[in-house]
Amino acid sequence: MRIALDVFGGDLAPQASIEGVSLFLQENKQAHVLLIGYEDAIQKLMAEHGISTTRIDIIHTTEYIGMDEQPVQAFQQKPKNSISVGLSLVKERKADAFISAGNTGAMLVGASLILSPIKGVQRPTIGTYYPQKGGAFAYLLDVGLNMDCKPEHLVGFAQLGSTYMRVMHHIGSPRVALLNVGQERGKGNQLTKKVYELLSRQNDIYFIGNIEGRDLHNQIAEVIVCDGFLGNILLKHAEAIYDLFKDRIDVNIFNYELYGGTPILGIEGVAIIGHGISNRTAFKNMLHKAAELVEKKLIENIQSDFEKKYVLR
Amino acid sequence: MRIALDVFGGDLAPQASIEGVSLFLQENKQAHVLLIGYEDAIQKLMAEHGISTTRIDIIHTTEYIGMDEQPVQAFQQKPKNSISVGLSLVKERKADAFISAGNTGAMLVGASLILSPIKGVQRPTIGTYYPQKGGAFAYLLDVGLNMDCKPEHLVGFAQLGSTYMRVMHHIGSPRVALLNVGQERGKGNQLTKKVYELLSRQNDIYFIGNIEGRDLHNQIAEVIVCDGFLGNILLKHAEAIYDLFKDRIDVNIFNYELYGGTPILGIEGVAIIGHGISNRTAFKNMLHKAAELVEKKLIENIQSDFEKKYVLR
Secondary structure, eight states: OEEEEETTOSTTTTHHHHHHHHHHHHHOSSOEEEEEEOHHHHHHHHHHTTOOOTTEEEEEOOBOOOTTSOHHHHHHHOTTBHHHHHHHHHHTTSOSEEEEOSOHHHHHHHHHHHSOBOTTOSSOEEEEEEEOGGGOEEEEEOSSSOSSOOHHHHHHHHHHHHHHHHHHHOOSSOEEEEEOSOSSTTOSOHHHHHHHHHHHTOTTSEEEEEEOGGGTTSSOOSEEEOOHHHHHHHHHHHHHHHHHHHTTOOGGGGOGGGGOOEEEETBSSEEEEOOTTOOHHHHHHHHHHHHHHHHTTHHHHHHHHHHHHHHHO | OEEEEETTOSTTTTHHHHHHHHHHHHHOSSOEEEEEEOHHHHHHHHHHTTOOOTTEEEEEOOBOOOTTSOHHHHHHHOTTBHHHHHHHHHHTTSOSEEEEOSOHHHHHHHHHHHSOBOTTOSSOEEEEEEEOGGGOEEEEEOSSSOSSOOHHHHHHHHHHHHHHHHHHHOOSSOEEEEEOSOSSTTOSOHHHHHHHHHHHTOTTSEEEEEEOGGGTTSSOOSEEEOOHHHHHHHHHHHHHHHHHHHTTOOGGGGOGGGGOOEEEETBSSEEEEOOTTOOHHHHHHHHHHHHHHHHTTHHHHHHHHHHHHHHHO
8 A cells, every 4th residue: 555645735744744654654554655745855854753664755846836826827837746746646556545735726626637537427526524413424525626516416426425434434325415405305496406306316325305504413414415615615614613612612602592583684674583492582682673673774774775776876 | 663573473482472572571661562463362471471561562363374384375375374464564554563483484475475675675685693703793694585596686685784784783884795615706606706796896885805614703794695595504504503512512523633634536546635734643644544545445436336327327
């Protein structure tokens, strides 16, 4: 087994990458690692960290794609960049795998330029583990590779996710759910309505139906599919949530019961929708909210703002 | 000021709604409340809770739309349902506002049937407060009323959100951000690319550009716009997060640094993308992950699964 690594990719590289290699080789006694980057610098780092093993090869290159470089241009201008070198090693079967924490866009573009899609796969994709109550994980995909998706693309993601969870986590027949705004068939936007119909007809995918945002952590499925636009926003949001809560922010900021209801905006009148599980405090707050909306003349202000817009055009 | 309330709407109603009215009338010394529902039952409840005030009127009706009823059908079969009665009071200016915690779909359908859109508003919308670091709030909209949106609909949401935050929170010129997968102009799906261009040309909206999922709580904007499909999933997700964290779940389940990288699925070879801020543990985990993907023959399994799909068709 030979694993190639982009030594200088990542904000904390090359120190973090070299240290990671050192730790890995202590724990895995078979694999070889191919370090891609400037040879002299790598040898100096290895000496500094006391790494000497027969299971490391250095693949010398002096070109790198920066974190902010435009991928397509960078590939044209720097044909020997570390990402191209690594992906080519995989293509030529000189490496079994390639890892880079460098420019994500460059990895995605490079992978599609240098490696072929597997036969039958319309759209390669990337997913992420999504934490579940009780310590389990679902695989959410796509999380950012395919912005505008056709229904059949999401069927492909469902299959790729199923294979991934079966192979990597020994789940015989992973449950697949479609991320949507309601559980019932017929809910959703044009895309998800069509995906629902297509997934229902797949005999080789265990499709259990729609999953709502509220159930994303409730162990309902092992594979959750969505388009890459939604998945990317959800994933980054989950990362932001982690940042919030590790700072021990007051959890009550997410307690929507406290907020009272939501006015429908844009209609001729104040109509407030309350949460189904509203308690007496929520009802009280909705009444105060209604009074405030009327006192502050929200409707009249909307009328006047849209009248101005109308005139401006 | 006269506020109408759907007394029997909501899981905890009518007890919670009546108690909410009682608390509200103690705190607000001017407003009148119109209680919509079965008169005898309401009077019994008021007596039980010791409520007697000259500022309450009862609007008698015996028809209700249940939480699980299909809205359009329900409106046809029950013309005197409490939601229609309340919205009609607003339309006829017998009430200044109407509140219901009952069937949300029925409120939305009813509002569009009974109340007109404000001139210039193409699509009425609903938003929600979205908690920010430091205790502030942004207004996120649409959160579920409009599933498939045209670019100009999101421009309308931006205006409605701006007016709302100006009027209700005294923010002179609310910053408006477009929810997207990257900050730069040109990022996103077909919808957000067009919305970006349209919002850039609005002189009466203070458009600050795209906001990513990771910045949703970072006080970057007071108004955040997206289509109702995405907004609904985000909102329900935020509610689920609250449920997770109030149970004091280990925050580390959202620590994506621990997971190592993500393989690109569907290409002929193992290529793993690491997080830009990968530390040595992340690098070590990516190397283990690469070894595992190779050992478990993920690529070969995907090839075989998609070959079967190909044959099945």
